Amino acid sequence: xxxxxxxxxxxxxxxxVMMGSRSNGNEKAVKWTKTAGSHASEGSFxxxxxxxxxxxxxTKGEHAIEALKMAGVLNLxxxxxxxxSNPLDFSKGMPPTLSxxxxxxxxxxxxxxxxxxxxxxxxxxxxxxxxxNPNSVNGGNHHIFLSGNDGQSKAAVKEILLSFGWKNDHxxxxxxxxxxxxTEQLLPLWVRLMGVFNTPMFQVQxxx
Amino acid sequence: xxxxxxxxxxxxxxxxVMMGSRSNGNEKAVKWTKTAGSHASEGSFxxxxxxxxxxxxxTKGEHAIEALKMAGVLNLxxxxxxxxSNPLDFSKGMPPTLSxxxxxxxxxxxxxxxxxxxxxxxxxxxxxxxxxNPNSVNGGNHHIFLSGNDGQSKAAVKEILLSFGWKNDHxxxxxxxxxxxxTEQLLPLWVRLMGVFNTPMFQVQxxx
Numbered sequence: 136x137x138x139x140x141x142x143x144x145x146x147x148x149x150x151x152v153m154m155g156s157r158s159n160g161n162e163k164a165v166k167w168t169k170t171a172g173s174h175a176s177e178g179s180f181x182x183x184x185x186x187x188x189x190x191x192x193x194t195k196g197e198h199a200i201e202a203l204k205m206a207g208v209l210n211l212x213x214x215x216x217x218x219x220s221n222p223l224d225f226s227k228g229m230p231p232t233l234s235x236x237x238x239x240x241x242x243x244x245x246x247x248x249x250x251x252x253x254x255x256x257x258x259x260x261x262x263x264x265x266x267x268n269p270n271s272v273n274g275g276n277h278h279i280f281l282s283g284n285d286g287q288s289k290a291a292v293k294e295i296l297l298s299f300g301w302k303n304d305h306x307x308x309x310x311x312x313x314x315x316x317x318t319e320q321l322l323p324l325w326v327r328l329m330g331v332f333n334t335p336m337f338q339v340q341x342x343x
Numbered sequence: 344x345x346x347x348x349x350x351x352x353x354x355x356x357x358x359x360v361m362m363g364s365r366s367n368g369n370e371k372a373v374k375w376t377k378t379a380g381s382h383a384s385e386g387s388f389x390x391x392x393x394x395x396x397x398x399x400x401x402t403k404g405e406h407a408i409e410a411l412k413m414a415g416v417l418n419l420x421x422x423x424x425x426x427x428s429n430p431l432d433f434s435k436g437m438p439p440t441l442s443x444x445x446x447x448x449x450x451x452x453x454x455x456x457x458x459x460x461x462x463x464x465x466x467x468x469x470x471x472x473x474x475x476n477p478n479s480v481n482g483g484n485h486h487i488f489l490s491g492n493d494g495q496s497k498a499a500v501k502e503i504l505l506s507f508g509w510k511n512d513h514x515x516x517x518x519x520x521x522x523x524x525x526t527e528q529l530l531p532l533w534v535r536l537m538g539v540f541n542t543p544m545f546q547v548q549x550x551x
Contacts, residue, residue, distance in 0.1 A: 227446070232445050232446050233445055236444060236445050236528075237440050237441055237444050237445065237531075238435070238440050272550060272551060273550035273551065276550065277550050280532075307536070307539060308539070309532075309535045309536070309539060310535065310538070310539070314535050316531050317531045317532030317533075317534075317535045317536075318532060320444075320528040320529070320531045320532065321528070321529060321532050323445075323524050323525045323528045324488075324517075324525030324526060324528065324529050325525075326525075327517045327518065327522050327525045328515070328517070328525075328549060330517075330518070331515060331516070331517060331518070332551065334551075336551060337549055337550065337551045338549070338550050338551075339547055339548075339549060339550075340547075340548040340549075340550045341536060341545055341546070341547060341548075342480060342481035342484065342485050342545065342546050342547075342548045343480060343481065343540065343542075343544065343545045343546075
């Protein structure tokens with residue numbers, strides 16, 4: 136769902152987008168290409184990683200590194216990997232715990248597994264519809280966060296966020312990739328707030 | 344600092360407040376009583392727990408259970424314990440990690456150690472000056488959270504928060520004491536935001 140939402144938005148902005156799956160011809164991916172338009176295509180994770188100049192990881196956190204390995208270390212080399220995933224562990228029931236947290240993060244694990252890629256963590260703290268339409272909540276007055284080791288890569292991802300409708304001063308650069316510990320650990324509060332509100336259509340605003 | 348801030352506010356609202364320390368006559372506590380006025384007193388943790396109808400735990404998270412044990416299980420029996428502490432572990436340097444998290448929380452540990460007390464977790468997600476003066480940030484438009492197993496105890500704590508200046512719809516009841524996992528795990532993001540802003544005078548607002 137996250138991948139389709141982001142993919143469709145990117146296509147609507149004029150980008151060429153290939154949706155990766157375990158194998159090409161994935162039923163959902165094929166269906167997505169038909170709704171998303173002529174700039175949308177689909178293939179294996181490996182196909183998509185070769186195709187893309189910039190990669191969005193929108194897999195479930197528990198499968199993220201496996202999926203990125205299927206995409207291929209060499210195909211991701213020198214590219215930005217935007218990590219939108221969260222290490223949610225539903226195996227012990229609801230609400231989920233985190234499979235990685237506290238002194239580590241999934242983003243750091245991905246960066247360590249793909250040292251020649253530039254991992255930028257963002258968009259992992261909110262529901263998919265808001266990611267690509269920030270104005271849908273509180274007139275766009277709320278925040279997202281960026282974590283990553285490379286300033287240029289974060290700047291490139293910020294450009295994409297601006298094109299999604301995010302305002303410059305609503306994107307908070309937290310620092311290096313280890314700061315993703317902060318945003319990934321926001322999820323335990325997020326899932327409980329979703330329980331209180333009965334909707335994922337809310338956001339965090341930092342006020343001063 | 345948190346204890347003094349909350350204690351002074353409670354005194355200013357007409358409550359009798361005893362500040363507990365490891366032993367009575369604590370220099371800082373004595374100094375506080377002199378500034379806080381005639382309704383302020385000090386004593387040992389045990390003295391304070393016997394004195395209080397309602398207890399605020401404003402100790403460092405790593406010492407919280409030890410301090411509450413010094414206060415005395417019997418002295419806390421049947422009373423509300425407002426837990427403002429966080430399980431921050433600074434032993435591995437900055438920023439801190441959490442000594443308890445993910446599938447547990449300090450609030451749950453305290454509730455388990457004091458089963459005949461009613462633990463209510465709140466005020467642990469923001470700087471002390473804002474706790475007692477919510478209007479000091481963004482005109483009071485931001486949120487705090489309540490976690491606890493007993494509805495009546497949460498209602499009593501909410502009354503105190505209202506008397507501190509919090510608005511009714513800015514206090515979000517997350518549910519039972521295990522929901523404190525969510526607010527305690529907000530701290531890793533909070534400390535990084537403090538690093539970005541160079542001030543603790545910010546707050547989280549949930550917008551819809």
